[in-house]
Amino acid sequence: MPSPDWSAPTAAGPLHARVVLPGSKSLTNRYLVLSALAGDVSRLRAPLRSRDTLLMAGALRTLGVGVEDVDDGDWLVTPGRLVGGGVVDCGLAGNVMRFVPPLAGLADGPVRFDGDEGARVRPMAPVLEALRGLGVEVDDDGRGGLPFTVRGRGSVRGGTVTIDASASSQFVSGLLLSAARFDEGVTVRHDGKAVPSLPHIEMTVETLRDAGVVVDDADVHTWRVEPSEVNALDVQVEPDLSNAAQFLAAALVTGGTVHVPGWPQYTTQGGDFVREVLDMMGAEVVLDRSGLTVTGGDGILGVDVDLHDSSELTPVVAALCALADSPSVIRGVAHIRGHETDRLAALRAELSGVGADVQETDDGLRITPKPLRGNYFRTYHDHRMVMAAAVLGLATPGVVVEDVGTVAKTMPEFTSLWDRMLHERVAAGA
Numbered sequence: 078m079p080s081p082d083w084s085a086p087t088a089a090g091p092l093h094a095r096v097v098l099p100g101s102k103s104l105t106n107r108y109l110v111l112s113a114l115a116g117d118v119s120r121l122r123a124p125l126r127s128r129d130t131l132l133m134a135g136a137l138r139t140l141g142v143g144v145e146d147v148d149d150g151d152w153l154v155t156p157g158r159l160v161g162g163g164v165v166d167c168g169l170a171g172n173v174m175r176f177v178p179p180l181a182g183l184a185d186g187p188v189r190f191d192g193d194e195g196a197r198v199r200p201m202a203p204v205l206e207a208l209r210g211l212g213v214e215v216d217d218d219g220r221g222g223l224p225f226t227v228r229g230r231g232s233v234r235g236g237t238v239t240i241d242a243s244a245s246s247q248f249v250s251g252l253l254l255s256a257a258r259f260d261e262g263v264t265v266r267h268d269g270k271a272v273p274s275l276p277h278i279e280m281t282v283e284t285l286r287d288a289g290v291v292v293d294d295a296d297v298h299t300w301r302v303e304p305s306e307v308n309a310l311d312v313q314v315e316p317d318l319s320n321a322a323q324f325l326a327a328a329l330v331t332g333g334t335v336h337v338p339g340w341p342q343y344t345t346q347g348g349d350f351v352r353e354v355l356d357m358m359g360a361e362v363v364l365d366r367s368g369l370t371v372t373g374g375d376g377i378l379g380v381d382v383d384l385h386d387s388s389e390l391t392p393v394v395a396a397l398c399a400l401a402d403s404p405s406v407i408r409g410v411a412h413i414r415g416h417e418t419d420r421l422a423a424l425r426a427e428l429s430g431v432g433a434d435v436q437e438t439d440d441g442l443r444i445t446p447k448p449l450r451g452n453y454f455r456t457y458h459d460h461r462m463v464m465a466a467a468v469l470g471l472a473t474p475g476v477v478v479e480d481v482g483t484v485a486k487t488m489p490e491f492t493s494l495w496d497r498m499l500h501e502r503v504a505a506g507a
């Protein structure tokens with residue numbers, strides 16, 4: 078059932094807001110998987126609670142892992158013997174569909190995987206093939222995607238596999254995350270076009286090392302995880318920097334200032350690249366111990382930008398490009414045709430619908446700004462399409478966003494945070 082439409086609010090003037098962001102999806106889900114494999118109880122502090130992380134917690138519970146809410150908003154994760162017999166709902170979450178099957182190989186019986194209709198067409202085959210190569214039996218209907226069954230036998234041999242990870246970095250991350258508990262560990266080699274979202278693989282490597290696992294990533298296309306125990310974690314989840322993009326973009330669109338406290342000085346989150354993009358587009362961007370402050374100027378500069386490493390940013394950056402003073406090119410993101418929806422097609426259709434001149438290229442978009450007008454903005458079950466529409470709406474009256482609830486994939490509180498940000502401008506200007 079789709080949720081209601083939402084009229085994206087316009088900004089009456091420059092914003093002056095401070096936005097406290099929820100935790101990172103990618104870190105929360107990695108910590109959950111590692112905690113499930115650990116030797117003791119882990120504590121995740123300030124985890125993201127959104128559809129994708131609740132689905133991950135649900136998947137772990139299906140496998141017999143305890144994930145308990147504690148009063149202060151933390152999650153306590155109690156590992157146990159991994160049990161088969163259940164069904165994992167992947168929703169539309171890439172993390173769940175790519176990270177949990179290797180874990181399910183360690184369960185003591187079959188685990189069935191399915192998800193949203195849109196998840197059934199997301200790329201998955203290299204993970205299933207790799208699992209077979211590592212000694213895990215997987216039944217699927219021959220298409221190499223959801224639905225499928227992983228026939229866990231309580232242990233996984235492991236070893237060396239070669240995969241083509243050009244469709245998603247998550248293929249590599251998923252295999253690495255559970256591999257310390259495989260008898261022989263794992264060596265994953267990539268053979269194919271460039272792997273997208275490499276910072277996400279660095280994040281996987283770093284979180285494994287935080288849990289005491291030995292990883293060799295000295296060669297750019299090969300990752301080796303040694304078999305070992307996994308240490309319990311006690312970790313503070315960083316704010317989600319990709320989900321910061323739309324709030325920071327609002328500073329640029331309105332010529333105002335948006336401050337995000339708690340921005341890490343060092344991070345493996347690919348979303349950190351938003352600082353560079355906003356700088357290229359004419360914002361003043363200051364990172365200091367208080368957090369990140371972005372201030373917009375008189376206009377928005379068009380850009381020629383490669384988002385291969387940080388492709389989650391594409392929808393919001395595309396919206397900014399439609400509001401810019403000069404044409405833009407977004408490159409390096411062919412693989413986002415396999416994200417929540419075909420994002421290149423969706424952005425072309427919806428940005429064109431509000432009046433921009435948008436062309437799809439082989440690996441991105443060419444966007445020539447035109448005077449924009451309000452329109453119905455379809456969201457294709459894609460949280461980041463809602464976020465992109467909200468950015469357009471700041472400067473374009475009459476943007477009506479389809480199925481706004483789909484934003485709950487990573488940010489259930491999006492519309493209230495957005496309204497609060499706009500309201501703060503009134504308070505500061507009063």
Ligand SMILES: O=C(O)C1=C[C@@H](OP(=O)(O)O)[C@@H](O)[C@H](O)C1
Pocket residue numbers: 102103104171172244245246247250273274277278388389412
């Ligand atoms: O490992 C992760 O947590 C993610 C990796 C990236 O996937 P792709 O490599 O498929 O782009 C990113 O876009 C996704 O939102 C999250």
Ligand SMILES: C=C(OP(=O)(O)O)C(=O)O
Pocket residue numbers: 169170171172389416417461487
């Ligand atoms: C591509 C994304 O998600 P997923 O983890 O489902 O791949 C995203 O959040 O932009």
